[in-house]
Every structure is written in C-alpha cells, then in structure tokens.
Amino acid sequence: MQDIHRLLPAAFEGWHYELVYKSIRHIYFRIYPDKKIVRISAPHQISPKTLEYAILAKSAWLTNKITTANHVVQPYKPISAMTDSCSCMVWGKKLPVVRKAFKSRPGICLTTESEITIRVPSGYDAKKEEKLWQRWLRSLLNERIQTLLEKWQPVMGVVAAECRLKKMKTRWGSCNTSVRRIWINAVLVHLDPCLLEYVLVHELAHLEEPGHTQRFYQIIETYLPDWKSREIRLKQIALRQ
Numbered sequence: 001m002q003d004i005h006r007l008l009p010a011a012f013e014g015w016h017y018e019l020v021y022k023s024i025r026h027i028y029f030r031i032y033p034d035k036k037i038v039r040i041s042a043p044h045q046i047s048p049k050t051l052e053y054a055i056l057a058k059s060a061w062l063t064n065k066i067t068t069a070n071h072v073v074q075p076y077k078p079i080s081a082m083t084d085s086c087s088c089m090v091w092g093k094k095l096p097v098v099r100k101a102f103k104s105r106p107g108i109c110l111t112t113e114s115e116i117t118i119r120v121p122s123g124y125d126a127k128k129e130e131k132l133w134q135r136w137l138r139s140l141l142n143e144r145i146q147t148l149l150e151k152w153q154p155v156m157g158v159v160a161a162e163c164r165l166k167k168m169k170t171r172w173g174s175c176n177t178s179v180r181r182i183w184i185n186a187v188l189v190h191l192d193p194c195l196l197e198y199v200l201v202h203e204l205a206h207l208e209e210p211g212h213t214q215r216f217y218q219i220i221e222t223y224l225p226d227w228k229s230r231e232i233r234l235k236q237i238a239l240r241q
C-alpha cells in the first residue's frame, strides 16, 4: 500500500500514515497528535481495495480530528542554551560554534551573523568556559536591551532607573515600581528578539500603570498592537527545565 498518502486530504500535510497488519477482524484508526501519525490497524487478509474504501469512508472523521490536532498548540521543549558544544541558540537561531586557535585572551564573538567563534586554550576548564559563555550571552542581551530602552523610553514617556538580568524560573520579566527597577530573564537572549521587546515594553508599561488593569493593556496595545501574539509565543515556552 505504497500510495496510501494519495488518499490523504491536503490538510494532512506533515502527517504520516502507519499501516499495521494484525490478527484482527476490523480496521481501526488511531491518531497520535504529538508525532503527527495516523495508525491504521488492518486484518492480515484485507484487500487493497477494501482498505482504500475504508480510508475514504473515514476521511471526514480523519480531517476533523487532524485539523483539531493541528490547532492545539504544542508546548516547546524547555530551553537549553548549549544543547551541545557545537551550537548555541542566539536570538532564536541555532548558530554553529567554531573553535579557533587561542590567541592572547579567551573569548567568544559573533564572527558573522551566522557563526560563533570561541578562542580558548586547549584543555580549557569547562567551568571557566561556561562562565565565558554566560558573560558573553549577557553582554549580547544587555546591548540589545540598551538599544530597546533608547527606542521605547522616550516614546512611552517613562524611564527605568535600572534594568538588570536574572535567571528566573517562572517569569520573563518583573518590575519593582517603587525603585523603578526592571528585571529581565536572561534566557530571552536565546529567543526571537521580538519577545525580548515585548517583555521590556510590558515592564516599562508597569512604570506607568503597576497593575494588569484595562488601562495597562491599553498602553501595551498602543505601542505594540501585536503584543498578544508575542505573549502567546512566550506562554508556549516552558521556563522550568
């Protein structure tokens, strides 16, 4: 039954059929949304024509089930910055890490927009290298936060006394309105920069309106009309590892 996909409606893109012959008397359909698989269990002695008819007869049911499954947002896996020593997630892109000859000082830099270069002595201490990565990622994040503050503070008419980074387990950002201090989750350096922008604008808005009131969301809406889609993206990301 090689041409089983011929029977699939267009909406089934990305989905796969698995045909399993078993000692059973009827045909069964089962859907695995996480793997995007439709498993069909059929009796050993079934003819290809009968099977084809059975799939066609089930077509409306399958379309309905799969369309629903496609609209259920699957949560991302927890973020891990350094999945291996060969790549690193920076601003939503997985960039290759190239190890080059050590010069005078251990260092990391973004050689081009698509490659990260690290220069450390051979046999460099793993903990020291981890610290080097953390420092480098924080400097990238701080640089972009600075640019965003310069962009948004004058537009929104608010000024934060301080904007600092922290690894947080449950929040993307927070704002201490009494001392006008904003905390940004350091993990944001690994995600699409538009998510950092939303978190920062959100926290800046708290300087104007501390609570999540209707007025607060009106402020956000004024500056970032697409804030809702950014928030949904953040909510899909599991912060806890």
Ligand SMILES: [Zn+2]
Pocket: 202, 206, 212
């Ligand atoms: Zn808030």
